[in-house]
């Protein structure tokens with residue numbers, strides 16, 4: 001293993017993050033605060049408890065997941081697309097480094113950044129509502145696994161994309177609906193039965209539900225199913241990336 | 254000593270395209286400076302990219318330092334530094350950070366003083382903390398060279414290093430190359446200027462249309478390529494060459510209306526004076542004189558037709 005290389009990629013990417021820290025963090029924090037004001041206070045005050053949890057508190061895990069998923073995809077896809085766009089990707093591709101070491105470097109940095117943002121949002125939410133965390137360790141595990149799996153998805157997107165438009169289009173057209181309809185702001189059993197069934201095909205549901213379980217000890221789907229979903233989702237991403245590297249897909253002629 | 258780079262029967266074809274490399278075999282000796290000379294589209298960049306692992310092999314084998322570039326890519330790539338043809342750099346990164354990243358990617362422990370010595374060799378030390386976007390094209394080229402040297406490679410590839418480069422950088426670059434050669438580094442550079450190959454290389458490989466047309470010691474090649482043609486137009490046609498010209502490289506042309514003489518520009522004596530005096534003593538009257546230097550294009554055409562014979 002070329003540890004110096006992994007470390008070099010990781011710290012180079014993290015330096016980029018810290019250089020743009022203000023933008024990277026300000027935007028998710030502000031939008032989360034707005035969600036709390038609108039959903040938590042304005043609308044939430046008219047809503048009953050969900051699963052025995054006040055609405056303002058109920059949306060905290062969903063909001064964190066929403067941001068972490070979107071940020072992971074955005075960070076990882078940009079992280080690998082930008083060098084591809086600039087042409088600087090020639091260097092890692094000609095270095096004595098395996099494809100998976102490249103993945104660890106780039107996906108590791110994207111994951112770190114989105115976990116940091118997730119934790120900052122959690123900290124912000126304490127300012128607005130009295131959040132309790134039933135299983136803090138599992139909460140961190142879920143957060144990390146989600147960040148990793150969605151960063152892998154972002155990595156795939158970044159290699160696939162041929163333009164900045166494509167890079168933005170996929171998250172907007174596919175990811176936003178999946179994540180919003182994944183139960184960030186409601187419990188699945190609040191939906192009509194047909195939609196409850198449809199929703200079960202949405203992978204985001206399992207992740208959000210599992211994460212919420214770590215907070216409140218109640219979930220839409222069983223925690224085992226949630227973990228299985230993350231596992232399957234990551235396995236698919238790994239398989240796609242392996243195939244991309246094996247064929248040189250959009251990286252090597 | 255076995256060649257440090259050994260390319261055997263290498264073929265590269267692109268999906269939907271023809272052959273970028275068509276059965277290329279080259280052996281590059283350790284410590285030499287090899288110039289790959291060829292026009293645009295000849296396959297120079299493709300050949301380098303395959304050796305460096307940036308492009309996939311269609312057929313054939315490539316080994317570097319005795320290791321296969323596909324199977325043992327970690328070993329082969331660690332030996333190589335690449336200066337690409339295009340100026341590809343991260344606009345917001347500093348010179349020092351960019352060069353440090355390169356060193357890390359190639360598996361070397363961070364070494365600030367070594368990087369600073371490379372930067373100073375390339376007159377970049379005072380720009381150490383400047384961002385790429387603040388640098389001129391020539392400076393960016395220097396950064397690319399520094400990146401390639403950041404991990405102390407045994408082999409350096411320079412892909413058209415002098416394209417769009419000023420005199421000063423060219424001189425600095427040749428100084429670096431000379432110094433690297435003294436340290437035993439093997440250097441492969443591509444160019445489409447004969448003069449450049451002549452200036453710096455030990456051997457020259459001529460490549461065109463994905464084929465290596467010849468690979469030769471520079472001195473021999475220059476003798477071959479350095480010939481000029483003198484065309485002597487006559488007042489009256491001659492049917493045969495006078496005997497006094499039998500030992501001179503001169504031919505009749507245009508039905509005896511002209512004579513064509515080949516001579517070596519670099520030779521101490523071109524033989525022109527003696528030729529002209531011989532003609533005068535034979536009573537042959539001249540109308541006009543013209544000289545031609547064969548262009549690279551002519552040389553390629555010549556080599557290709559030679560090949561096809």
Ligand SMILES: Nc1ncnc2c1ncn2[C@@H]1O[C@H](COP(=O)(O)OP(=O)(O)O)[C@@H](O)[C@H]1O
Nearest residue numbers: 253267270273292293294295296297298299300
């Ligand atoms: N990605 C590609 N797809 C298809 N053809 C290519 C590609 N890259 C290079 N070629 C073709 O391969 C040939 C050799 O190109 P290249 O190695 O870049 O030449 P050089 O560096 O000598 O100018 C050219 O005919 C070029 O058009």
Ligand SMILES: [Mg+2]
Nearest residue numbers: 297298299338
């Ligand atoms: Mg080229």
